[in-house]
Amino acid sequence: MIKHFKQLATAMACLTVMAVTPSQAQDVKVGALYPFSGGLALLGDESFRGVEMAVEERNTSGGINGKKITLLKADAVDANQAVGEARRLTSVENVSAIFGSYASGVSSAATQVTELAGVPYFELGAVADTITGRGFKYLFRSNATAKSFADRSIESIVKVIAPNLKIDPKALKIAIIYEDGPYGTLVGGFQKEEAKRLGLNVVETQAYSAKSVDLSSLVLRLKGSGADVVLQTSYQNDTLLFFRQSASAGFKPKAVIGAGGGYSLQETAQALGTSIEGIFNVDFPQVTMKEDGAPGLKNFVAAYQKRYGVQPRSGHSLVNYVGAKAFLDVMVEAKSTDKDKIRSAVLSYKKPVGSSAAGWGFQFGENGQNQLASSNLMQWQGGKLLTVFPESVATAKPIAAK
Amino acid sequence: MGVAVSIFIQLLVNGLLLGGAYAIISIGLTLIFGVVRVVNFAHGEFLMIGMYAVWLLAQHAGLHPYASALLVAVLLFVLGALMQRLVIQPLLTADAHIQIFATVGVSTALLNLALMLFGADIRKAEVTLGTEPLTLGSLTFVSGQVITFVVAIAVATGMHLFLKHTYTGRAFRALAQNRVSAALMGVNVNKSYVLAFGIGAGLVGLAAGLLAVQYPAFPTVGQYFVLTAFVIVVLGGMGSLPGAVIGSIFIGLIDSLAGYYVGPALKEVVYFLVFLAILIVRPTGLFGLGRGSE
Numbered sequence: 055m056i057k058h059f060k061q062l063a064t065a066m067a068c069l070t071v072m073a074v075t076p077s078q079a080q081d082v083k084v085g086a087l088y089p090f091s092g093g094l095a096l097l098g099d100e101s102f103r104g105v106e107m108a109v110e111e112r113n114t115s116g117g118i119n120g121k122k123i124t125l126l127k128a129d130a131v132d133a134n135q136a137v138g139e140a141r142r143l144t145s146v147e148n149v150s151a152i153f154g155s156y157a158s159g160v161s162s163a164a165t166q167v168t169e170l171a172g173v174p175y176f177e178l179g180a181v182a183d184t185i186t187g188r189g190f191k192y193l194f195r196s197n198a199t200a201k202s203f204a205d206r207s208i209e210s211i212v213k214v215i216a217p218n219l220k221i222d223p224k225a226l227k228i229a230i231i232y233e234d235g236p237y238g239t240l241v242g243g244f245q246k247e248e249a250k251r252l253g254l255n256v257v258e259t260q261a262y263s264a265k266s267v268d269l270s271s272l273v274l275r276l277k278g279s280g281a282d283v284v285l286q287t288s289y290q291n292d293t294l295l296f297f298r299q300s301a302s303a304g305f306k307p308k309a310v311i312g313a314g315g316g317y318s319l320q321e322t323a324q325a326l327g328t329s330i331e332g333i334f335n336v337d338f339p340q341v342t343m344k345e346d347g348a349p350g351l352k353n354f355v356a357a358y359q360k361r362y363g364v365q366p367r368s369g370h371s372l373v374n375y376v377g378a379k380a381f382l383d384v385m386v387e388a389k390s391t392d393k394d395k396i397r398s399a400v401l402s403y404k405k406p407v408g409s410s411a412a413g414w415g416f417q418f419g420e421n422g423q424n425q426l427a428s429s430n431l432m433q434w435q436g437g438k439l440l441t442v443f444p445e446s447v448a449t450a451k452p453i454a455a456k
Numbered sequence: 457m458g459v460a461v462s463i464f465i466q467l468l469v470n471g472l473l474l475g476g477a478y479a480i481i482s483i484g485l486t487l488i489f490g491v492v493r494v495v496n497f498a499h500g501e502f503l504m505i506g507m508y509a510v511w512l513l514a515q516h517a518g519l520h521p522y523a524s525a526l527l528v529a530v531l532l533f534v535l536g537a538l539m540q541r542l543v544i545q546p547l548l549t550a551d552a553h554i555q556i557f558a559t560v561g562v563s564t565a566l567l568n569l570a571l572m573l574f575g576a577d578i579r580k581a582e583v584t585l586g587t588e589p590l591t592l593g594s595l596t597f598v599s600g601q602v603i604t605f606v607v608a609i610a611v612a613t614g615m616h617l618f619l620k621h622t623y624t625g626r627a628f629r630a631l632a633q634n635r636v637s638a639a640l641m642g643v644n645v646n647k648s649y650v651l652a653f654g655i656g657a658g659l660v661g662l663a664a665g666l667l668a669v670q671y672p673a674f675p676t677v678g679q680y681f682v683l684t685a686f687v688i689v690v691l692g693g694m695g696s697l698p699g700a701v702i703g704s705i706f707i708g709l710i711d712s713l714a715g716y717y718v719g720p721a722l723k724e725v726v727y728f729l730v731f732l733a734i735l736i737v738r739p740t741g742l743f744g745l746g747r748g749s750e
Contacts, residue, residue: 260720263724271715290674291671291677298670
């Protein structure tokens with residue numbers, strides 16, 4: 055009896071394999087390369103959810119030209135793992151394209167492999183400008199970069215903060231401080247350039263180690279320079295340290311603008327208590343912004359809640375969703391998984407600003423970078439991070455300095 | 457001129473108070489370094505555990521960090537004693553680098569455990585006592601920093617007296633000088649090591665309670681402090697308590713002055729240069745035991 059059962063089971067298994075194999079051969083396999091473990095896991099996973107939603111949505115509406123998309127997850131917590139996983143996806147799994155990667159270090163390393171293998175890589179979240187600055191042909195990025203963060207923060211001084219304070223922007227003394235890792239150095243450097251280009255008065259530019267346990271000397275320097283506006287690019291602990299030591303030294307700038315990182319997180323706000331009130335921050339579009347300039351945002355949030363049972367944990371899912379959706383459109387229009395056909399489809403893909411759920415448009419440069427992606431200015435008001443600029447997506451008016 | 461002088465004095469005060477924070481961490485480290493002769497790379501993670509414990513006690517039992525400091529010190533004492541008994545003691549006769557790898561292993565394991573349990577976010581207890589800004593003329597500082605400084609000096613003095621005048625203290629010093637001879641003189645080596653490691657770790661628990669008023673808990677918080685603490689301990693002379701305190705104040709002052717006059721990006725360059733220069737002149741550190749010790 056048991057023997058018969060075994061035979062039956064084997065036969066069934068064979069049938070199942072035979073039934074499944076032909077349809078799998080027709081599937082379009084794509085990779086999703088993110089940090090799914092380690093310190094970056096939370097936001098890596100949040101980013102992945104955006105891709106997952108975009109792929110599922112596409113599959114229910116017919117997939118890519120009738121073919122179902124299968125998404126293969128690859129865990130890359132650092133550059134080494136990124137290389138290994140990119141190799142696996144391109145040479146073992148033979149994926150048609152890879153989506154990634156949240157972290158710039160992961161993206162830089164993985165794309166070196168995919169470029170050589172001739173597999174298109176769609177970057178949806180890493181911000182380092184250098185990623186698309188290497189002349190790669192099959193690397194495309196939908197999201198805004200560090201330069202956009204920097205430019206938006208300087209623009210905010212001119213268009214939001216100075217008018218609110220009723221001061222000529224050139225009369226404001228600006229201090230630029232940043233943690234001395236790749237993130238801070240990149241944003242801080244672009245801020246310096248942009249401020250110089252606009253002829254603004256930068257009185258201090260200082261880098262510091264994010265592992266510093268004391269920033270009191272830096273605060274004294276800023277206080278001595280009479281800085282009105284402080285731009286800080288930082289993680290959590292150094293944000294906290296800067297605020298605490300500014301308060302104890304009696305340093306009260308008219309405005310402080312962060313650049314994502316520590317400034318965006320609810321935990322920082324909790325630790326800072328009331329002193330976060332009125333603080334500005336430039337970051338990726340958030341799910342709380344206004345729908346007018348971001349059609350489809352409400353649907354996205356509703357679909358997310360239905361799919362995962364919680365509110366989006368950050369804006370990362372949104373920007374990854376919007377980017378993945380655009381690149382899936384591109385793959386449909388390319389009518390092929392050939393790398394050169396995909397490249398020409400990317401370059402001819404155009405959507406105006408304000409047409410996606412992140413408020414972004416799409417128009418790709420020769421380097422593969424989307425030129426119509428931007429970041430927004432937000433302000434902590436009543437314990438919440440509200441979008442205040444640009445107006446098309448703003449849900450609150452910026453409040454002038456205390 | 458008035459402004460420049462008042463800024464200079466403010467920098468000195470800031471440096472002195474920062475030195476207090478470093479001292480409270482370095483005292484425990486130098487004790488373990490000096491007595492057990494183990495470079496404890498998990499020292500920073502002990503601090504991290506202490507800070508999470510303080511935060512949890514504040515969150516769930518409503519205890520002020522200062523109130524939970526002693527409780528956490530006891531917890532860390534147990535943890536340190538266990539580490540000595542279970543990890544270091546079996547490796548006592550092994551090469552020094554094996555012991556170092558063992559402590560690095562413990563450090564990495566604890567760090568990732570914290571990452572798993574609490575995530576990478578910062579956690580801070582909301583308190584008022586210890587965070588009030590104080591002013592004295594044109595000088596400003598925070599009450600918690602002063603408290604930390606005073607406690608650090610008191611603890612260092614207490615430890616110094618303990619080492620000089622008690623039997624256990626003398627046993628510790630004998631072990632620091634020569635493990636084998638101390639054993640021949642009737643010192644229970646293993647028991648003393650467990651005790652010394654426990655006390656060293658317990659002092660970090662105390663530090664956690666004091667520092668939690670100003671710094672949040674997060675998985676890598678220990679590493680922020682402990683690299684500097686290593687520099688301080690080597691600079692002051694391994695195992696020397698006065699060395700640890702004076703080294704802390706010295707590094708605190710350099711940090712503060714270089715951060716202002718040279719620039720925050722270069723302050724570490726400055727104190728590592730000073731560190732190198734001192735080691736070249738005095739290889740055993742400012743208060744080192746000299747070449748005679750083991």
